[in-house]
Amino acid sequence: MWFYLPGGVIYFVLFIIPTLVSFYFAFTRWTLFESFFVGFENFVMFFEEPGLIGSLWNTLIYGFVTSAAKVVLGMALAVVLSAPIIARGYLRSVTFFPVLLSSVGVGLTFQILLDPFNGLVNKVISGITGSDGPGWLTNPDLALLSVAGIDVWKGLGLATLIYIAGIAAIPNEYFEAARVDGATSWQVFRSIILPLSFPATSTVILLSLIGGLRSFDLIWTTTQGGPGFASDVIASVIYKQYQAGFYGLSTAGNVILFIVVTAIIYPLSRWMNSKETDL
Template sequence: MHSEATARPKTAAPRAVARHVERSYPLWFYIPGGLVYVVLFIVPTLLSFYFAFTRWTLFDSTFVGFDNFIQFFAEPGLIGSLKNTLVYGVVTSASKVVLGMLLAVLLSGPIIARGYLRSVTFFPVLVSAVGVGLTFQVLLDPFNGVVNQVWTAITGADGPGWLTNPDLALLSVAAIDVWKGVGLATLIYIAGIAAIPNEYFEAARVDGAGAWQQFRSIILPLSFPATSTVILLSLIGGLRSFDLIWSTTQGGPGFSSDVIASVIYKQYQAGFYGLSTAGNVILFLVVTAIVYPLSRWLNSKETSL
């Protein structure tokens, strides 16, 4: 009896502490953030869904049902832009995962000027996408660009039209996107690697594991939360990308680097606001249909580790 009496307070105390932690923030504490979320996200989203079914201007709107969606799907370049959007999203996200992981492993090791190299790797993330696009438009100029001048000096042949060749334009912009965004992926991976307890590496070294074995058996599986974060952020950014593509190629040459976002912007330019709003709704649904199940799958893999 005495042992039971003394045991109850020990089990009750953690529960009381847990309840105290759960209730440490009152309900009103969440109201400001909730209002900002409703005003800046929920309301514009609902309004965009409504205006997608109208022909609207700044002063009036006319309900037209599904006409905007039918017309948008009849766009001649839509299938090509959808394909380009998927290719761009997959290429950029996969490249950022691989390069981000490799750079993070390198910059987490005992190398000279590690802090400086981390800063250099992250610096492109801070630069405006439009600024990056205009800069690379000059660097990749097929006649006077520095890249092709170096290419000619090394190979003796004329360099390719990185942004003017229909077969290279989309992948060239994707490479620029990777250069600009890999710093964020690297930072996320560095944080993920730093969170791995050092005891794992010490035990691996005692067992005679080399660098490759430590990477494969410790870093790769235990940094999976960072991997899932990089995949989701990079894929969402790639599927929604517009500013970098528009500032470098404007969807050209022809329609070879057009993505859904650039098609939508062209409709805005032409004054078809309801049609472009319908395109935004379609893009929202496409991104959600891809990212949501992927997120659920990655979370299930993460919890099973």
């Protein structure tokens, strides 16, 4: 138990205490030097925000879309990169490279690449089709999904790495037995890789979903929640309140976000853990 103590102290100081303190300050109107207890006033005001329902819906869409895409694409890439192909190590490195990049740097770069008038992406589309490309980050119908696509590009390498580790952990005897029985590649994937890599799938889903529901930096650097409130998520609404000096209100928003993420992740995690024990 003594070996757990250093990590436990760090976890208590950096997570438990700030979480409890934030719950207290969510019920106050505070500044750096003073605070006044206001009860549930901050929560009432936060739920009266005109874009809150839309931002909550956007948060759920963003979280589930990015998570699902990383699961599907990560699994597909992992299967390919686990096969004996040429330059496999190099391709694995290239796939993982975007994970190492700063989210702010990625957001600013794609903001330039996806510019509707001078961006490289629309110039290529215009050169191929002869028509103007869409406003990826300026069209209210495309902005949120465009940022989600950038998020998938950046985080796909980590999902692929987790899946590669999961596939590598499958005993080779299963694949040998499948080859002896004359199983096709699809049958091997469906009957061996897919079910036996479920722990990796569980990890990718939980990490991607938590990251998607809490996402802020990539959205803020690309669209700042715009155009209008089209790509606003709960985290960006919280930041806007903080910018305006409503610290108690933004703290209440953080508590709401914590509750939303916990309400989704905790039962999902319990269900996935029960499925893993059944394997």
